[in-house]
Amino acid sequence: MNLLAIETSCDETAAAVVRDGREILSSHVSSQIALHAPHGGVVPELAARAHLEMLAPVVDAALAGVEGGWEAVDAIAVTRGPGLAGCLVVGAAYAQAAARARCLPITGVSHLAGHVYSAWLADAELEPPFVALVVSGGHTDTIELSRHGEARRLASTRDDAVGEAFDKVARMLGLPYPGGPVVERAALTGNPRAFPLPRTRLEGAFSFSGLKTAVRYAIRDLPAEELDDHGIPRRAEVRDALAAAFQEAAVTQLVDGLEAAVEETGATSVAVVGGVAANRALAERVARRFAGLRVSVPPLRLCTDNAAMIGAAGWHRLAVHGPDTDGFDVDPSLAEFA
Numbered sequence: 219m220n221l222l223a224i225e226t227s228c229d230e231t232a233a234a235v236v237r238d239g240r241e242i243l244s245s246h247v248s249s250q251i252a253l254h255a256p257h258g259g260v261v262p263e264l265a266a267r268a269h270l271e272m273l274a275p276v277v278d279a280a281l282a283g284v285e286g287g288w289e290a291v292d293a294i295a296v297t298r299g300p301g302l303a304g305c306l307v308v309g310a311a312y313a314q315a316a317a318r319a320r321c322l323p324i325t326g327v328s329h330l331a332g333h334v335y336s337a338w339l340a341d342a343e344l345e346p347p348f349v350a351l352v353v354s355g356g357h358t359d360t361i362e363l364s365r366h367g368e369a370r371r372l373a374s375t376r377d378d379a380v381g382e383a384f385d386k387v388a389r390m391l392g393l394p395y396p397g398g399p400v401v402e403r404a405a406l407t408g409n410p411r412a413f414p415l416p417r418t419r420l421e422g423a424f425s426f427s428g429l430k431t432a433v434r435y436a437i438r439d440l441p442a443e444e445l446d447d448h449g450i451p452r453r454a455e456v457r458d459a460l461a462a463a464f465q466e467a468a469v470t471q472l473v474d475g476l477e478a479a480v481e482e483t484g485a486t487s488v489a490v491v492g493g494v495a496a497n498r499a500l501a502e503r504v505a506r507r508f509a510g511l512r513v514s515v516p517p518l519r520l521c522t523d524n525a526a527m528i529g530a531a532g533w534h535r536l537a538v539h540g541p542d543t544d545g546f547d548v549d550p551s552l553a554e555f556a
């Protein structure tokens with residue numbers, strides 16, 4: 219069974235064709251990073267308009283990679299939430315119109331389920347039950363997939379998502395958007411002990427706003443001659459040390475949170491998914507801490523937003539719940555995990 223999958227929940231316009239949930243026949247992503255970079259973050263209205271412009275060409279490109287094109291499509295999966303309302307609507311309207319026109323079954327998929335299933339897609343030996351740490355620009359969650367189509371959230375962030383914290387700290391340090399890769403690079407040479415930052419430990423939750431504020435105060439408290447006119451540290455050594463201290467504290471909190479989830483569920487397999495899974499310090503720390511367990515970290519193209527993961531999650535959702543009825547609505551705060 220071939221699923222055409224569509225993802226437009228945030229700032230990537232993506233389409234993919236996935237066979238039987240696991241074989242990626244084609245996958246295309248049009249990123250809006252350049253569009254949002256001057257603003258230091260995703261601007262919802264700009265994102266929605268860009269989806270409107272790019273979705274049809276991206277779907278065409280995905281179908282061009284499959285023999286038979288539309289004729290080879292058996293069902294459609296589309297991200298229904300969580301995400302930006304104006305962005306979700308573009309994908310959902312397109313997918314529902316196509317399903318109606320071609321009399322195809324459709325399933326509205328949770329973006330978070332997509333991230334969870336990106337690990338299953340990438341690792342042929344990974345089967346539920348497993349615990350996924352979902353870390354991205356919009357999410358920080360631990361989710362247990364107990365069996366296909368059945369999952370629950372164990373913990374989530376009370377305030378900022380960890381990727382968002384990376385982006386904001388980058389800004390304070392005068393580094394470009396997106397902040398994750400540049401903060402990671404700066405942290406490689408920085409001394410994480412030069413600035414002692416607080417360690418956040420919450421029961422059943424994550425929080426990054428206190429850590430972000432601590433970085434802000436550490437910068438504010440530097441001697442005046444250390445700061446430029448925009449209040450940004452002048453010296454690379456100071457900048458890199460702050461980046462390293464922040465990353466160290468953020469990674470520690472994430473790994474502790476994943477450990478709590480493993481203890482709670484008794485899971486023997488863990489996965490790290492979402493854009494922040496690209497962070498090598500995090501991947502290495504998870505590999506070390508959970509050395510006795512199966513650890514899956516999908517390749518970057520499956521960690522950042524893509525439609526193939528929506529195809530994988532959608533295939534299981536169809537199998538367990540059957541198709542959705544026509545005309546379903548998007549849900550910007552959808553709390554569904556499989």
Ligand code: AMP
Nearest residue numbers: 354355381396397398399493494496497
């Ligand atoms: P997503 O929301 O899944 O598209 O992922 C984007 C988020 O991941 C942004 O907030 C990035 O700053 C963050 N990110 C990307 N690469 C890294 C990295 N190497 N380390 C930490 N965060 C990263």
Ligand code: MG
Nearest residue numbers: 354492522523
């Ligand atoms: Mg995402």
